[in-house]
Amino acid sequence: MRKIQVPLASYSLAKSPDVLVSYGVGSCVVVALFDPGARLAAMAHVMLPGRGEEKRDLPPAMYSDQAIEAMLEDLIRCGSVRERLVAKIAGGAQMFVFPLISKDHSQSPGRRNVETVIKKLSREAIPLVAKDVGKNHGRSIEFYPESGQMLIRTLSEGIKEI
């Protein structure tokens, strides 16, 4: 079993028994797409919501729309069946709250990231089967293509499985 690191603004594919990991995720959103039939998964560590400018040379998963589209394409190229794919997401925290000048939480960048990812998944008709998002703490995330489990570790709440 190898642990494949998925750093900020990138994505990777892994087949069981390998594991996909992203450490110290704050307002970013981690999106895992999983094909249980092939025990194949892709995971992106997305930084910003929506779509970046096409002409700029951007990291592959800087923006959520491009990241999800790229993962879908790669998964299908590697033998996934689109109809079998499901998604799990985690992250989108609001790490800092400014007592006097904070924007309304509904507008925090983390929240906006999560909402955009959920919309994109629904447009692509990929069922979102589990999520652990928001709050005010960082997360370390591991995804197991063997079982489809996502393990989430936080400082304040220990380890949780979704």
Place this chain on the structure above:
Amino acid sequence: MGTSDQRFGKIKALSDLTEAQLDALREMSHAGMVHATAALSQLLGHPLSLTVPRVSVVPLVEIPGQIGGDEEWVAGLYFKIRGDVKGDILVLIPWNGALSVIQILTGKKTAQPMALTEDERSVLKELANILTSAYLTVLSNLLGVLMIPSIPGLAFDMVGAVVDSLMIERGQMGEVAMVIETRFENPANGVAGRLIFLPDPESLPGFLDRLSPNPQ
């Protein structure tokens, strides 16, 4: 087209700083930290030495790696800067150091490191406030610009999560930051901290021009 392209073309980046400008910045930062030491010692009622080992300019995305990896526990204190030069300041204090700071300043050990009391959080905010205000006061005076820090937000968490929030807030990951590394020392325990200054892109040209070591 692309007014943004034109705009970005004009903007100088922090990574374009000359060695002479970097020296000027080091000197100013040092002066700022000397100011901070005096304020801190007064607060404590006994001397506390504070040194500035280095000032460097690094991409924001590399900071977690320099501190020990994305999962390293830190206290992150985030200030928004308003005035003639706008931007952000992030003070990062490693977890153990933050707990030591609380102990030094309150005279008591933290009972629950995972759930700091309001008073303990205030101690960390106050410390970061002193560092940031002293730093900005000196920079403001020397550069002749107004810079006012907000009340800080505090996150006690993984450094990767703290830094990614700042990058998302600013919408850029490749951005470079000035990293002022501070060490505040008590004879018994050395505590390291970092002050990270990120002027906003639209404030940068003016800021860098004023940093010229030979102003006309």
